[in-house]
Amino acid sequence: MLSEQELELLTAFVDGDMSRRQRKAVLRLLHRSSEARAVLRDLQENVHRLMELPKRKVGEDLAPAVLQTIEVRGLKPTPPQLVLRRRVPIWARYAVAASILLLGAGLAYYLISRSGDNGELVAKGDKIKSQSFAFQELAKADKRDLLARELRKERAVHLDLKVRDNASAVQRLRDVFGEKGVDVLVDEQAKSSLAKLERKVQYFVYAENLSPEEVQAILHKLGAEEAESQWHNFQSVAVASLSAEHKTNISSLLGVKEADFFMGRVEESNLFDQTVIEAPKGKGKKAPAIQAAPQRLAVVLASTGEGGAPSQEVRQFLASRQQLRPGTMQVLLVLNQTV
Amino acid sequence: MSADDNRLIAECLAGRNAAFGELVSRYQDRLYNTVVRLLDNAEDAKDVVQEAFLNAYQSLHSFKGDSLFFTWLYRIAVNTAISQKRRQKSVLRLHGGEGQMVEPPDPSQSSQPGYALEMAEEERRVHEALNRLSPEHRAVLIMKDLEGLKYEEMAETLDVPIGTIRSRLHRARLELRDIFLQNTSEQHEPPHPQPLSPKGGGED
Numbered sequence: 001m002l003s004e005q006e007l008e009l010l011t012a013f014v015d016g017d018m019s020r021r022q023r024k025a026v027l028r029l030l031h032r033s034s035e036a037r038a039v040l041r042d043l044q045e046n047v048h049r050l051m052e053l054p055k056r057k058v059g060e061d062l063a064p065a066v067l068q069t070i071e072v073r074g075l076k077p078t079p080p081q082l083v084l085r086r087r088v089p090i091w092a093r094y095a096v097a098a099s100i101l102l103l104g105a106g107l108a109y110y111l112i113s114r115s116g117d118n119g120e121l122v123a124k125g126d127k128i129k130s131q132s133f134a135f136q137e138l139a140k141a142d143k144r145d146l147l148a149r150e151l152r153k154e155r156a157v158h159l160d161l162k163v164r165d166n167a168s169a170v171q172r173l174r175d176v177f178g179e180k181g182v183d184v185l186v187d188e189q190a191k192s193s194l195a196k197l198e199r200k201v202q203y204f205v206y207a208e209n210l211s212p213e214e215v216q217a218i219l220h221k222l223g224a225e226e227a228e229s230q231w232h233n234f235q236s237v238a239v240a241s242l243s244a245e246h247k248t249n250i251s252s253l254l255g256v257k258e259a260d261f262f263m264g265r266v267e268e269s270n271l272f273d274q275t276v277i278e279a280p281k282g283k284g285k286k287a288p289a290i291q292a293a294p295q296r297l298a299v300v301l302a303s304t305g306e307g308g309a310p311s312q313e314v315r316q317f318l319a320s321r322q323q324l325r326p327g328t329m330q331v332l333l334v335l336n337q338t339v
Numbered sequence: 340m341s342a343d344d345n346r347l348i349a350e351c352l353a354g355r356n357a358a359f360g361e362l363v364s365r366y367q368d369r370l371y372n373t374v375v376r377l378l379d380n381a382e383d384a385k386d387v388v389q390e391a392f393l394n395a396y397q398s399l400h401s402f403k404g405d406s407l408f409f410t411w412l413y414r415i416a417v418n419t420a421i422s423q424k425r426r427q428k429s430v431l432r433l434h435g436g437e438g439q440m441v442e443p444p445d446p447s448q449s450s451q452p453g454y455a456l457e458m459a460e461e462e463r464r465v466h467e468a469l470n471r472l473s474p475e476h477r478a479v480l481i482m483k484d485l486e487g488l489k490y491e492e493m494a495e496t497l498d499v500p501i502g503t504i505r506s507r508l509h510r511a512r513l514e515l516r517d518i519f520l521q522n523t524s525e526q527h528e529p530p531h532p533q534p535l536s537p538k539g540g541g542e543d
Contacts, residue, residue: 011509015483017490042516049465050484054458058371058385063363066392067356077352077399164386197393232382 002035010036014043073167074195130240136232138223147219147239151212155329156242159219162235166203166337167194169233170300172225173205173333176218182207182296185313187253190302198304205333206250207298209325235338246332253301254318255310295320344408352399363392366409369486370416376481377420377474378427379466387423391416406495414496417478421497424474468518476511479504 002010006029012018013026029036069075131150137143151157163169174184184205186194193201222234251258299317310318324330344365350358367388374391375384395402395412402411469477475497482488482496494501 007513008509011512012505014512015508017505039516042520043512046512046515046519047484049461050480053376053462053465053485055368056372056375056381057368058388062367062371062385062389062392063360066363066389066396067360069389069393070356070359070396075393075397078397197390197397 002033002039006033006036007039010040010043013040014047069167072171073197075197078196130238132236132238133219134236135219135223135226135234138220138237139227144216144220148212148216150239151215151329154241155324156247157215157329157331158240158242158246159215159331159333160238160240161333161335162237162338163335164233164235164338166201166335167197169335169337170194170203170205172222172233173218176221177205177207177298179221180210180214180218182210182298184298184300185317186300187302187313188311189304190300193302193304198302202303203335204246204250204253204301204303205298205335206254206301207296207331207333209296209322209328210331211328215329215331242330242332246334249303250301250332253303254299254314256318345404348399348402348404348408351396359392359396362408366412367392369409370412373413373481373486374416374420376466376469376485377417377424377478379470383423384420387420388416391419394419410492410495414498417482417496418498421474421478424477464522468515468522471518472511472514476507476514479507480511480515483508 009018009022009026009029012022018026030040131146133143133147138147161169170184170186170190174186177184184207190203194203219237226232226234247258297317297320299313301314344362347358347362351362370391371384371388374387375381378384378387391412394415402408469480472480478497479493482493488496490501490504493504497504
């Protein structure tokens with residue numbers, strides 16, 4: 001049995017990383033020990049195996065793809081930030097640390113007390129059994145039906161999307177929402193985070209007055225594309241009721257009161273009081289003209305939103321809000337980049 | 340740093356993005372070859388390499404030229420790949436699995452019948468063995484044996500002392516040897532006799 005030190009000598013010998021004295025020691029070891037010779041042979045064979053692996057090439061399309069991504073995302077080489085260092089007295093550091101602790105404790109107390117208020121509100125609508133679907137499976141009839149059933153259960157849903165790349169996902173969602181007549185606005189802060197390729201940032205896409213069928217069609221469209229795609233940007237979607245935490249987050253990012261935000265909380269009778277346009281009875285009477293649906297907007301927000309004055313996009317979105325129409329819902333998509 | 344790289348970086352900083360395209364074309368295959376061996380998945384490797392280039396592009400101002408541009412780029416890509424490998428190991432993959440090296444072997448390597456198949460089989464065996472190592476051990480072996488990097492370059496890439504590289508390499512080589520020995524002995528073992536099942540079968 002070779003000692004650890006002898007094994008170290010043998011692996012160093014394979015890498016040619018040794019002094020003259022060590023080299024002599026290895027040669028002596030190899031001369032007297034058949035086990036050492038066997039180990040060395042194995043180690044050298046393994047080096048050979050790795051060296052013999054064929055060279056892989058990425059393909060000609062990478063450089064154009066990189067340049068295109070740079071253009072689409074509007075990327076630029078960012079000059080490093082200048083950091084001014086000043087001498088801060090030690091007492092001032094302690095004072096700042098103590099203030100941060102106090103602020104943190106206060107904030108935690110505030111958030112906990114607020115989440116308690118919302119819990120009751122959420123429990124009423126918490127009907128969807130959380131379900132996760134791989135996008136590529138959405139083409140299957142059973143999955144599609146299951147998704148449709150879940151979506152019809154609620155008027156405020158949360159869709160958690162796992163994606164490989166947030167920026168491309170946002171762009172694709174804008175296109176697909178656009179096809180459904182929903183213009184997607186990207187908040188200033190979100191634009192900036194997307195351009196910086198900030199991986200840890202979550203992106204919220206919030207829309208209202210979408211029917212379950214429209215949401216299903218959007219997801220189905222993305223799923224159909226994924227089935228044909230080589231890249232698989234959209235990986236999975238988990239469907240659940242909109243949680244209290246998300247309501248708090250989204251209303252905070254929009255700069256509105258939570259009660260205002262949750263428009264689905266209006267009286268049940270209002271929500272289901274569908275104004276059915278019936279064909280007039282009797283001959284010669286014309287059907288009333290159906291009014292065009294108001295412009296629908298969705299907004300993309302980043303979890304890094306710092307509050308303050310709402311961006312132009314947020315203001316535009318808030319100005320466009322309408323009472324929830326019967327049979328429609330509030331939809332929050334949360335994008336999580338997995339790579 | 341290569342004068343040519345230097346020129347391309349300067350042009351890129353001056354706003355000529357095509358210059359960055361030249362840098363990508365120049366280094367993409369070398370970078371990809373390492374990353375694909377680290378991740379064992381062609382698509383993931385392509386994504387990581389692309390992200391590495393995009394990160395490098397955005398950080399071009401911070402590249403001071405005290406190392407080779409490729410070394411700098413390599414560091415970004417390898418560390419991204421190792422992080423991803425760590426995540427893959429810790430997360431149960433729900434959709435699809437590891438080991439999706441689906442690229443066919445290069446047909447130009449040999450026209451002998453069966454050669455390509457043999458090569459592909461050997462490649463699969465090596466990747467299976469590598470997959471059983473930790474991402475850190477796998478990385479040092481690939482950098483040393485596949486890329487021929489020096490200890491100093493490996494230490495700079497992984498941002499660890501040279502002593503750590505030595506010790507990782509030592510451990511990785513012994514582990515890999517054990518794995519291959521284990522695999523070989525499993526292949527040569529006679530098949531286990533089937534246990535006699537009780538009458539009527541089943542274990543209820």
